[in-house]
Amino acid sequence: MSLHENFGSGNTDANPDLKPNDMVMTPRHIAKQMIDFYPVMPHERVLDPCRGDGAFYDQYPDWCVKDWCEITEGRDFFDRHPTKHLIIDWIITNPPYSVFPQFLEKCFEISPNVCLLIPVAKLVSSLKRINMVMDYGGIVSMRVIGASKCGFPFGFPAAAIHMKRGYDGNTLIEMWPDEEE
Numbered sequence: 001m002s003l004h005e006n007f008g009s010g011n012t013d014a015n016p017d018l019k020p021n022d023m024v025m026t027p028r029h030i031a032k033q034m035i036d037f038y039p040v041m042p043h044e045r046v047l048d049p050c051r052g053d054g055a056f057y058d059q060y061p062d063w064c065v066k067d068w069c070e071i072t073e074g075r076d077f078f079d080r081h082p083t084k085h086l087i088i089d090w091i092i093t094n095p096p097y098s099v100f101p102q103f104l105e106k107c108f109e110i111s112p113n114v115c116l117l118i119p120v121a122k123l124v125s126s127l128k129r130i131n132m133v134m135d136y137g138g139i140v141s142m143r144v145i146g147a148s149k150c151g152f153p154f155g156f157p158a159a160a161i162h163m164k165r166g167y168d169g170n171t172l173i174e175m176w177p178d179e180e181e
Helices: 028-036 100-110 121-125 125-138
Strands: 047-048 066-068 089-092 113-119 137-146 159-163 173-175
Touching: 089 125, 100 113, 100 125, 113 121, 121 125, 121 173, 125 137, 125 159
Parallel strands: 047 066, 047 089, 089 113, 137 173
Antiparallel strands: 113 159, 137 159
16 A cells, blocks of 8 residues: 555646645756765666656766656556565655655665765654664765755754664764755
């Protein structure tokens, strides 16, 4: 059963219950910078579970195998099953915040590398969520950026956060590198 079963399928006209504030498109240059942070290897599979306008998906490296989901196009990430679909090596995206705990859990279920552009507080706002991350593995890196640079309609700091299954090393925390747009 889909978490979004009440949304139906197709475009936003067919999905009146979609939350407009949950569809904040990441600027393409921010998506590209974030993708470049991660060591995606040739022939690895990368999934954008909420493709939106393609800011991430369209800029994944040419050498990887790309896949996508998008609820407004009838491809619901929550319907994806690891046993029925190919293995996913990386998830790199800006997730929906209204279902973030469920989204994070699903990411952890299907990929050993989960990289999300999110408000920092979204990840650490509950002990249950922190424990979920630690049970999965840990945080490899956190690159902090002002939310307004990402087009987010709030003032909290955001970050590109890389979580890895089974990871028990140190966590790199640094500011997002300044680059020209």
